[in-house]
Amino acid sequence: MEKKIMLGNEAFARGAFEAGVRVISSYPGTPSTEVTEAAAQYDEMHVEWAPNEKVGTEVAVGASIGGARALSCMKHVGLNVAADPFFTAAYTGVTGGLVVLVADDNGCHSSQNEQDSRYHGRGAGVPILEPANAQECKDFMKYAYELSEKYDTPVLMRSNTRISHSRGIVTVEDRKEKELIPYEKNIQKYVAMPAMAKKLHVIQEKRLNQIEEDSKDFPINRIELNDKKIGIITSGICYQYVKEALPQASVLKMGIINPLPKALIEEFAKQVEEVYVIEEGNPFFEEQIRAMGIPTKGKAMFTIQGEYSANMIREAFTGEAPEHVAPQEAPARPPLMCAGCPHRGLFYILGKLKKHVMGDIGCYTLGSLPPTSAMDACLCMGASITMAHGFEKARGKEAARDTVAVLGDSTFFHSGVTGLINMNYNQATGTVIILDNRITGMTGHQDNPSTGKNAKGQEAPAIDIAQLCKACGVEHIVEVDPFDLPAVEKAVKEETAREELSVIITKRPCALIVKQPDIPHLITDKCKNCKMCMGIGCPAIELENGKPVIAAERCVGCGLCKRVCPFDAIEEEVK
Numbered sequence: 001m002e003k004k005i006m007l008g009n010e011a012f013a014r015g016a017f018e019a020g021v022r023v024i025s026s027y028p029g030t031p032s033t034e035v036t037e038a039a040a041q042y043d044e045m046h047v048e049w050a051p052n053e054k055v056g057t058e059v060a061v062g063a064s065i066g067g068a069r070a071l072s073c074m075k076h077v078g079l080n081v082a083a084d085p086f087f088t089a090a091y092t093g094v095t096g097g098l099v100v101l102v103a104d105d106n107g108c109h110s111s112q113n114e115q116d117s118r119y120h121g122r123g124a125g126v127p128i129l130e131p132a133n134a135q136e137c138k139d140f141m142k143y144a145y146e147l148s149e150k151y152d153t154p155v156l157m158r159s160n161t162r163i164s165h166s167r168g169i170v171t172v173e174d175r176k177e178k179e180l181i182p183y184e185k186n187i188q189k190y191v192a193m194p195a196m197a198k199k200l201h202v203i204q205e206k207r208l209n210q211i212e213e214d215s216k217d218f219p220i221n222r223i224e225l226n227d228k229k230i231g232i233i234t235s236g237i238c239y240q241y242v243k244e245a246l247p248q249a250s251v252l253k254m255g256i257i258n259p260l261p262k263a264l265i266e267e268f269a270k271q272v273e274e275v276y277v278i279e280e281g282n283p284f285f286e287e288q289i290r291a292m293g294i295p296t297k298g299k300a301m302f303t304i305q306g307e308y309s310a311n312m313i314r315e316a317f318t319g320e321a322p323e324h325v326a327p328q329e330a331p332a333r334p335p336l337m338c339a340g341c342p343h344r345g346l347f348y349i350l351g352k353l354k355k356h357v358m359g360d361i362g363c364y365t366l367g368s369l370p371p372t373s374a375m376d377a378c379l380c381m382g383a384s385i386t387m388a389h390g391f392e393k394a395r396g397k398e399a400a401r402d403t404v405a406v407l408g409d410s411t412f413f414h415s416g417v418t419g420l421i422n423m424n425y426n427q428a429t430g431t432v433i434i435l436d437n438r439i440t441g442m443t444g445h446q447d448n449p450s451t452g453k454n455a456k457g458q459e460a461p462a463i464d465i466a467q468l469c470k471a472c473g474v475e476h477i478v479e480v481d482p483f484d485l486p487a488v489e490k491a492v493k494e495e496t497a498r499e500e501l502s503v504i505i506t507k508r509p510c511a512l513i514v515k516q517p518d519i520p521h522l523i524t525d526k527c528k529n530c531k532m533c534m535g536i537g538c539p540a541i542e543l544e545n546g547k548p549v550i551a552a553e554r555c556v557g558c559g560l561c562k563r564v565c566p567f568d569a570i571e572e573e574v575k
């Protein structure tokens with residue numbers, strides 16, 4: 001059998017492939033994105049980017065009803081968007097095996113919160129599996145499909161940044177093709193209306209109780225008995241930290257984390273002197289284990305915020321300071337818009353015009369940082385448009401003259417378009433700015449409904465954003481190049497002054513997909529040190545002896561600095 005070094009996310013994709021999955025529909029979100037990207041490499045599976053997680057999950061449910069094994073992947077906040085189909089699919093159950101994979105972001109590396117998805121799985125009443133390394137990512141995936149079909153339930157596969165983004169050795173096997181399960185109409189099971197749902201809820205509860213009873217024999221849980229003074233109950237990445245920090249301790253490593261394998265927990269607790277629960281995030285295990293009447297220690301020694309580490313656990317148990325500390329803190333590298341980023345021109349103008357900006361989630365969220373500091377709020381995907389609408393309804397039409405909503409192309413399709421429909425329907429007068437950089441930039445360049453390519457890189461129909469806005473009832477739609485600063489300024493001034501709903505679409509591809517002319521610029525003697533060029537926040541411009549200079553190796557030659565210089569002091573470098 002072949003062994004490969006794989007990212008946790010690649011191993012999840014491999015697991016889906018080997019399990020005979022036929023349909024995958026996901027929305028990108030760090031740290032889950034690479035599962036779908038890696039899955040798209042396998043010709044045997046239909047893999048697609050959906051416009052959002054609700055759509056992706058519903059597509060997977062439809063594929064399952066159609067008799068195929070199916071998967072939908074997302075980041076933790078994506079599960080909020082998918083919660084509607086997810087909670088009810090937990091009642092209806094499945095035909096082909098159905099897995100929803102969610103990757104949490106303990107430590108908020110790339111997210112707006114540290115939401116703990118285990119509560120969604122428990123709330124929905126579905127089994128949750130949590131692997132602890134890349135091999136388990138693959139193996140648990142295959143096991144999840146068996147459980148899903150055996151117990152007639154969707155399974156939540158829970159990962160997080162460290163599991164998804166760590167590499168490990170994985171033994172790969174062949175794909176086992178699964179025949180499509182014959183389709184039979186079954187309205188009692190699949191039409192979730194009140195009369196059916198009441199009965200389905202009873203079935204769901206029974207199935208969960210059955211899983212709990214059977215879980216003591218699931219091969220994905222194991223007790224590792226060592227020194228019996230310390231008994232640790234853990235799962236996922238924390239298992240790895242525990243093994244490194246306290247190799248002598250006894251451990252119950254859970255692979256199924258909802259329902260908890262209670263019989264195993266009781267058996268383990270009887271064998272050790274003291275039970276400790278080590279879990280990142282909320283006291284999800286701890287509260288349930290305490291409710292079983294087992295005294296535990298856990299959150300009192302640790303925290304609900306951020307990530308744990310082997311050092312942190314070692315210190316908590318032994319009081320010893322970490323053995324290996326990095327000699328120096330790495331220099332801080334705050335996130336920045338890339339050199340040549342098309343979003344920069346718009347934020348420069350919005351800052352200049354001192355507009356209130358209801359922001360959204362994407363590369364452009366960085367417009368909130370100095371020097372542009374041109375964002376007032378950012379909540380969740382799609383909320384720019386709806387917050388701007390609420391702001392206008394609270395403060396009156398005059399507020400809409402000073403306020404814009406700003407969001408990207410992928411975010412517009414994800415959940416912005418419904419907000420725009422609402423604005424038109426409820427007679428808003430504000431301005432929405434859609435930053436069309438032809439890609440889903442923030443998560444690493446996934447295609448979306450307007451890019452003309454699908455998840456496999458093949459040609460696909462492209463939706464015209466302006467036409468879509470028009471169909472939503474917006475009469476005033478302007479398209480501008482965000483690097484044409486006078487045109488952007490004119491558009492923002494004119495459209496915000498309007499007493500009707502308007503949309504500005506800034507069109508310029510992401511600097512990382514379209515190569516710029518690449519002629520570095522330099523600042524000549526004409527410079528009067530007014531520092532206007534510093535105001536665009538370009539990572540290629542820095543101060544040297546109090547004067548701005550352009551670092552040639554970072555400059556991509558976009559020329560935006562040249563456009564803001566009032567003294568014509570910036571020129572293309574002549575080679």
Ligand SMILES: Cc1ncc(C[n+]2csc(CCOP(=O)(O)OP(=O)(O)O)c2C)c(N)n1
Nearest residue numbers: 029078361362363408409410411440441442
């Ligand atoms: C519900 C939800 N799903 C996924 C994400 C991850 N995510 C952050 S920004 C973003 C899309 C950004 O693309 P776009 O709107 O086109 O802006 P760009 O980054 O290209 O400027 C995604 C998918 C998220 N934060 N929330």
